[in-house]
Amino acid sequence: MEGDKPITVTCTVLGMDHTNFCYRVCSVCERTLPDNPSSLCKFCNFNSNITSSSSNRLFRLLISIATDTKVKVVICFDRAARVFFGCSADDFFHFAKLHPFAATTASKVLQGQMFRMTLSKSKNGNAQHLRVSSVVPLSSSYRPTIDTLREMYGVSIGS
Numbered sequence: 037m038e039g040d041k042p043i044t045v046t047c048t049v050l051g052m053d054h055t056n057f058c059y060r061v062c063s064v065c066e067r068t069l070p071d072n073p074s075s076l077c078k079f080c081n082f083n084s085n086i087t088s089s090s091s092n093r094l095f096r097l098l099i100s101i102a103t104d105t106k107v108k109v110v111i112c113f114d115r116a117a118r119v120f121f122g123c124s125a126d127d128f129f130h131f132a133k134l135h136p137f138a139a140t141t142a143s144k145v146l147q148g149q150m151f152r153m154t155l156s157k158s159k160n161g162n163a164q165h166l167r168v169s170s171v172v173p174l175s176s177s178y179r180p181t182i183d184t185l186r187e188m189y190g191v192s193i194g195s
Contacts, residue, residue, distance in 0.1 A: 042156035042169060045103045049146045053098040054139035058125040060091045093125040098165065099146075101153070110155060112168040119171040120146060122180020131182065135189050142181045150174040 060069040062077035069075055069091050077091075095117030100109050114125060121128055121142070132138040151173055155166040186192070 040157055040161075042154050044152060044154045045101075046150065046152050046174065047101040047103045049149050049151065050100040050102055050107065052100070052143040052146055054143045057095060057097055057139055057142075058093040058129055059096050061094055063090045063092045093129050095121070095125040095128075099168070101151075109165050110153070110168050111163070111165040112171070116153075116168045116171045119173070120180070121182050123182040128182060131185065131191075135185070135191075138185055138189070141185060141188065145181050145184050149178065 060071060060073075061067060062069055062080055064080045065077060067077055067079055069077060073091075094114040095112065096114075097112040097117050097120070098109055099112055100107065112120070118124065123131075128138070128142075135141075151171050153168050153172075154170040156169050157163070158167055
């Protein structure tokens with residue numbers, strides 16, 4: 037990648053790290069929170085009239101991709117990751133709690149799928165992996181991962 041300009045690549049997903057696919061943030065200020073569900077946002081609890089802030093989960097996926105010239109690991113945050121999954125990280129987290137192998141299966145579902153991705157360096161330049169800033173499926177028959185998983189596990193959309 038030359039300089040700091042984003043590049044667009046056509047690639048195939050080789051795999052996804054399914055062990056740590058999301059993180060918690062404060063629903064008010066969106067600061068990162070510890071994984072402990074009972075932990076509250078220290079900033080919001082000390083600096084506002086909010087007595088207790090709730091949390092949301094956002095995607096943070098490490099994905100291995102292959103372009104025509106290289107294999108690399110990229111990081112995909114919430115907005116781009118929703119293209120893969122077709123749902124929020126909270127929705128997928130709750131689905132995975134009911135179906136313990138859902139994250140592993142999601143990784144397998146994504147393997148071999150082709151996408152056009154725009155990759156960029158982090159704003160501070162210290163990140164280990166390139167960031168995925170946009171994702172476009174290349175197959176007209178692509179289905180979001182959550183749809184495939186619901187079908188595999190026999191779960192209706194309202195469940």
